[in-house]
Structures are given as structure tokens and as C-alpha cells.
Amino acid sequence: MKILLCFGTRPEAIKMATLYHKLKDSNFEIKVCVTAQHRQMLDQVLNFFEIIPDYDLDLMQPSQSLNGLSAKILSKIDKVLLLEKPDLVLVHGDTTTSSMVALAAFHLGIKVGHIEAGLRTYNKQAPFPEEINRQITSRIVDIHFTPTKQATQNLLCEKISRESIVQTGNTVIDALFWTISKIQSANYKNEEIEQLKKIVSKGKKIILVTGHRRENYGEGIKNLCKALLKISERDDVTIIYPVHLNPNVKDIVHELLSNNKNVKLVEPLSYPAFVWLMQQSFLVVTDSGGIQEETPSLGKPVLVTRNVSERQEGVDAGFSILVGTNTTKIIEGIQNILNNFTGFKNKMSPYGNGDASKKIVDYLLKLY
Numbered sequence: 001m002k003i004l005l006c007f008g009t010r011p012e013a014i015k016m017a018t019l020y021h022k023l024k025d026s027n028f029e030i031k032v033c034v035t036a037q038h039r040q041m042l043d044q045v046l047n048f049f050e051i052i053p054d055y056d057l058d059l060m061q062p063s064q065s066l067n068g069l070s071a072k073i074l075s076k077i078d079k080v081l082l083l084e085k086p087d088l089v090l091v092h093g094d095t096t097t098s099s100m101v102a103l104a105a106f107h108l109g110i111k112v113g114h115i116e117a118g119l120r121t122y123n124k125q126a127p128f129p130e131e132i133n134r135q136i137t138s139r140i141v142d143i144h145f146t147p148t149k150q151a152t153q154n155l156l157c158e159k160i161s162r163e164s165i166v167q168t169g170n171t172v173i174d175a176l177f178w179t180i181s182k183i184q185s186a187n188y189k190n191e192e193i194e195q196l197k198k199i200v201s202k203g204k205k206i207i208l209v210t211g212h213r214r215e216n217y218g219e220g221i222k223n224l225c226k227a228l229l230k231i232s233e234r235d236d237v238t239i240i241y242p243v244h245l246n247p248n249v250k251d252i253v254h255e256l257l258s259n260n261k262n263v264k265l266v267e268p269l270s271y272p273a274f275v276w277l278m279q280q281s282f283l284v285v286t287d288s289g290g291i292q293e294e295t296p297s298l299g300k301p302v303l304v305t306r307n308v309s310e311r312q313e314g315v316d317a318g319f320s321i322l323v324g325t326n327t328t329k330i331i332e333g334i335q336n337i338l339n340n341f342t343g344f345k346n347k348m349s350p351y352g353n354g355d356a357s358k359k360i361v362d363y364l365l366k367l368y
């Protein structure tokens, strides 16, 4: 039984990493193809989790267009699928890579499994284009590995058969726990963490910021930066912002936030360094999907610079607050947490407990 894992971006790689290792340890024949829709940010993850791809399509171009990238993935993955003839292809989440690889496999009559299936906003424009990537992928695939009850429910409402849905929790929690235990181990050394220690001032509250969503290009990112400038006037905070490499994000953030003594702009961090920094933070401000899932396990509050989230479970449980991209609302949200947050009392993360990869492998072992 041959399984081909296909992914292309930083978050997909993080969320496929423990699954890759668990599958490798089982009796399946495992191949990996990366589209490299991301390059440096993907390579950081491949290095840390020691994943050596069998195929690297090396497709990233500066400011690549969605259609250009989609066309390239369809044509390049075709050759890999024809050569390898896998019994099952596994894709993850909501990217151009996941939806195009699923479509290519379907065209060739190859079965597809979807990790992190069933997330929905039912708003075509938010997240754009990920909501539609998810819906397309759900129409195509044969096995849906859902992270939460809500995700399972969404698919059932779309008349997807219960037998094809396997609820597992989110593999990002597996990656997070594995990474925490690695960075806490006695002889673990990480130069990036040593550098970060120099900017994490004792006694100051760390606000960790990320952002990259297409719906937030332009005004949204500008408004976030204006809010951060206002917050940076407080002398009890340090804002640390690992800036996404997308030029639509990077250029504005550097233009508006460089040269502020309370705002530290840094390059995208490797996963262990980012996890370490989340642990040191008082609060996280982000539009990222994965970070909304990780922060509840770390007991950190997260302000989400979006109006809707396909991770509503975290909002309902009180871990995430949707603030959109209005400058005043972001400032009020941050001030409120800085002044009043005293911890989450006995709340459980809705995204799983770190055994999602095992559940996926157990299911596949039974099936085949």
C-alpha cells in the first residue's frame, strides 16, 4: 500500500509532519511530494521535522498569482502521480496546493484523503480563497479527517456520508506537543531562541503578532500597524512581529513599523523558535489559522484580526476574540487583555490532545 503525502506551504508541512513520521513507522510505503508553493518558510519546517521529500516541484515565484500557481501544480503533479501510482494521496487543509493536488488525483482515478477537513465560514470572500479551496477539496476526496465535532457536522450537513468521515483532532496539536518536549529537552540548543532571549525583556509583556491573509492586504494591514504603534507607546510591552515573506505584507509592515524601540520586526521564525516565543507571550494578535489552534493549548489569549473564522470553536470557548481590522477595535482589544487577563481557568482546547496522527494511521491500517 503506497501513500503519497503532498503539501506546499509552512502550515501544511507543520501539520503533516507528525503524520509523516507515524506513517513511516508503520508498514505503509510513504512518498512525499512538496510543491514548494512556499520556499524558505517550507524549508524551515522540513529541516526541523527532518522530512526529506522524494519530489520537490520548486514552484514558488515572487508574488505568484493564484491561477499561475494552480496551473503549474496541475501540470507538474500529474507526472508524479503517473510515475508513483499511489493507492492514496493525502492533502492538507485549504491551500492552492491541496485543492489542485486533490483535483489532479481525482482526474487520474486516485483516492484522496483530506487532513483538517470540514472547516467552514460559508463566506466565499473570507478567508479568500481558502474557503472555496476547502469546499472544492471536500467535493473531491474519499476520506475526510476532521479536527472537531463542528467540522464533522459541517460535512454531514453537506450530505457527505458519515462512513467517509473520521474525527481525529488537529494534527497541529501533535506537532506543538512534540516540539515543546523537544525544546524542553536538556541538550536542545537553538541559536534563534538564544537571539530571541536578548529581545524578550524581563518584566515586559510580550505581544506576538503575525498576519498574512489576502483579505487583509492594504487597509487591513495598515490598520493593524497603526494599532500596534499606539500600543507601543506603553512602556510595559514589547511587540515582536515575525513578518511573513509575502511582499504584500512585508513591505507595508516594514514601512510603518521599522525604527520603533518597542516593536521588533523579525524574519519568519523556525517552528521551535516560534513555539518558544508563543510560550513567552502574554497575548497573540494574528489572522493565522494554525495559531488560533495552537494558543488554547498554551493558555494564551489570541486576538484574531478577522471578522469571521472557520475556527469558531476557539471563539466559542473564549480563547479567541475576533476583532476584525478596525484600528480602534484592535487597540481596545489589546488594552483590555493587557489590563485584565488573568488566565484561563480549567478550559480545554477544542482542537485535540495530540493524538490526531495516531488516529489517522490507525484508521488507515484498519482500512487497508
Ligand code: UD1
Residues within 6 Å of the ligand: 009, 010, 011, 037, 038, 039, 040, 041, 042, 060, 061, 062, 063, 064, 066, 094, 095, 096, 097, 128, 129, 130, 212, 214, 245, 246, 247
Ligand atoms: C498561502 C496559502 C494560505 C496559507 C499561507 C500560509 C493559498 C491560496 N494560500 O498564502 O492558505 O495560510 O500560505 O502562510 O494557498 N513567499 C516567499 N517565501 C516563502 C513563502 C512566501 O517569498 O517561503 C512570498 C512569495 O513572494 C510568494 C508570496 O509570498 O509569491 C505569496 O505566497 P502564496 O503561497 O501565494 O500565498 P500566501 O499568502 O503565503
Ligand code: UDP
Residues within 6 Å of the ligand: 010, 011, 014, 172, 210, 212, 242, 267, 268, 269, 270, 271, 272, 274, 275, 287, 288, 289, 290, 291, 294
Ligand atoms: N509559525 C512559524 N513561524 C513564524 C510564524 C508562524 O513556525 O514565524 C507557525 C505557527 O506556529 C503555525 C503556522 O506557522 O503553526 C501558521 O502558519 P501561517 O500563519 O503562515 O498559516 P495559516 O495557519 O494561517 O494557514
